[in-house]
Amino acid sequence: MKILQFNGPWQFSIEEAPMPSFGPDELLVHSDAVGICGSDVHGFTGESGRRKPGMVMGHEAAGTVVEVGANIQSVHPGDRVAVFPTLGCGVCRYCLAGQEHICPDKRILGVNAGRWGAMADFFTCHQRQAFRIDPRADPEIGLFAEPLSVALHAINRMNPTKDAILAIVGTGTIGLALVVLLREFGYKSIFAIDKIEEKLVLARSFGAKTIHADGDNPAQVIAKETNGRRAAGIFEAVGGAATVRTAYDLCDFGGTVVLIGNLAKEFALPLQGVTSNETTLRGSYGFSRNEFEQAVNLIAKKEPELRRFISGSCALDETPGVMERMARGELNALKMIIRG
Numbered sequence: 001m002k003i004l005q006f007n008g009p010w011q012f013s014i015e016e017a018p019m020p021s022f023g024p025d026e027l028l029v030h031s032d033a034v035g036i037c038g039s040d041v042h043g044f045t046g047e048s049g050r051r052k053p054g055m056v057m058g059h060e061a062a063g064t065v066v067e068v069g070a071n072i073q074s075v076h077p078g079d080r081v082a083v084f085p086t087l088g089c090g091v092c093r094y095c096l097a098g099q100e101h102i103c104p105d106k107r108i109l110g111v112n113a114g115r116w117g118a119m120a121d122f123f124t125c126h127q128r129q130a131f132r133i134d135p136r137a138d139p140e141i142g143l144f145a146e147p148l149s150v151a152l153h154a155i156n157r158m159n160p161t162k163d164a165i166l167a168i169v170g171t172g173t174i175g176l177a178l179v180v181l182l183r184e185f186g187y188k189s190i191f192a193i194d195k196i197e198e199k200l201v202l203a204r205s206f207g208a209k210t211i212h213a214d215g216d217n218p219a220q221v222i223a224k225e226t227n228g229r230r231a232a233g234i235f236e237a238v239g240g241a242a243t244v245r246t247a248y249d250l251c252d253f254g255g256t257v258v259l260i261g262n263l264a265k266e267f268a269l270p271l272q273g274v275t276s277n278e279t280t281l282r283g284s285y286g287f288s289r290n291e292f293e294q295a296v297n298l299i300a301k302k303e304p305e306l307r308r309f310i311s312g313s314c315a316l317d318e319t320p321g322v323m324e325r326m327a328r329g330e331l332n333a334l335k336m337i338i339r340g
Contacts, residue, residue, distance in 0.1 A: 001121035004319050004338075008053045009046030010327070012320035020116050022124040024069040029081065029125060031340040032139035034118045035060030035146070036323065036333075038172060040110075042263055045327050050111060058118030059085040059110035062133065062142030063340065072127050080137065081130040082145040082299075083118065084292045085109040090128075101153075101286035108286075119319065119338060128289075131296045140313070140337050141299055144177075144306045148295035149287035150260065151177035156291065157284045158258045160187070160233045167191040167222065167231040168208070169247045170238035171199040173309060173335055174260055176206065178235055180305050183207040184298070191231065193218050193246070199334065206305060219250055231255065239263035248279065256280040313337040 003017045022028050037060055043051030051057060061083045065075055075081065088095040088103030095103050109125060110117025116124060133142045151174055160166060166187060168175045171194040182190050183206060192203035193211045200210040209225060211218045222231055230252035236244050239261020247257050248269050257279060274281070287295075299306065311333035314322045319338055325331035 002316055003056050003120040004058075004316055006044065006051055006053060006055050006057055010044065010324070012044070012323060014317050014320070017120070019122060020124045022067070022069055024071040025127050026069045026124050027065050027072065027075060027081075027127060027130055028067040028122055029063040029083070029130070030066050030122055031058070031061060031118050031120060031338070032063045032080070033061070033143050033340060034058045034338040035143045036319070036326065036336045036338065037147075041323060041326050044323050048263060055115050056117040056120050056123070057110045058120070058123070058338075059108060060143045060146040061085075061109070061118035061123070062139035062145075063118070063123070065130070066122065069127070075127060075130050075132065078135075079132050080135045080139065080142065082133050082142045082296050083109060083125055084129045084131060084289060085111070085146065086286060087113065087126050087129055098288055098290060101288055119316065121316070121340070131293060133296060134300060137300060138303075139340070140310060141303050141306050143337070144309065145292060145295045145299055147173045147177050148181065148298060148302070149292045150174050151181050152291045152295055153287035154178065154235055154258050154260050154284040155181060155185070157282045158233050158235070158256050160256070162186055163189075164232040165189045165191075165222065165226055165229055165252075166233045166235070167193060167218070167247075167250055168235045168237060169193050169243050169250075170236065170261065171196070171203045172237060175235070175237040176202055176309060176334070178237065179203050179206045179208045180302055184302070189226065191218070191222055191225075196332065198332070202308060202334075205308075213246075218246070222250065234258070235260060237261050241267040245269065248273075251277075251279055253277045254279075256282060258282045258284050260284045309335045311336055313339050315339055
């Protein structure tokens, strides 16, 4: 089979590899559609340091089950599945509490789970990671269970009141998924902030009020639209030190900033401001199995919106060039999908 092997910063190669072996509790899955995540691009350039040479990336995946291990009865060959990328140890207090995503010993497909990720003709996963989707569903939509889950977890981390004024810093895949879900859940006062007009157009079409980060003053725009009020909840979906500061500066007294992006190694905030304003800072990482299942159940309903996230697709052997163009800023894509 073919794999896309990461060989170090800015280095990919298409290689021939034997079919991966799988254990009694694991599945062999054909990669039908794999999303290129921003974290994959940052891994490719070496910025994040979270991808190791010799591995195969890919954690946003939908595929068709080819074979199953001897202990598996709930999933069958021919089933189409969305893949929950995280596999916890299963025995620690976090896993037992349903928080597998913060298990200290977790392994994430295409990130730190050994060699195999989904950017290959086939990959393996544990049966706990396979969530069946409608066999008629387009796998390109099925893979969006992963980014929808990231957004859903961030909303649950904030748990804003229905009348809250909310702002989203960054309208990439996660920022736009936040808009889609917040509107689905009945939130009406949503501001989306970005520098790229094409993404702001999408955010507006999904129901957000948009603010151009370079051309507008976000705080003034929000105040004007809300009779002088500030945002009670801010989602930071970029991961840069400057954008974290933007999120903090927009937050009302007693408000909450949820940090989703995680590219910058460090950021600085005014300690006296955080304490005297009683600002709540919450990290948001990944998602739980329950949240992933909820997202799987939402993808069919939200297909019209999710289809608009897709900027284009490519074959596996075209992916190195696509990834390089994305990393250099020559391809301004929201979500590129590798076709299986």
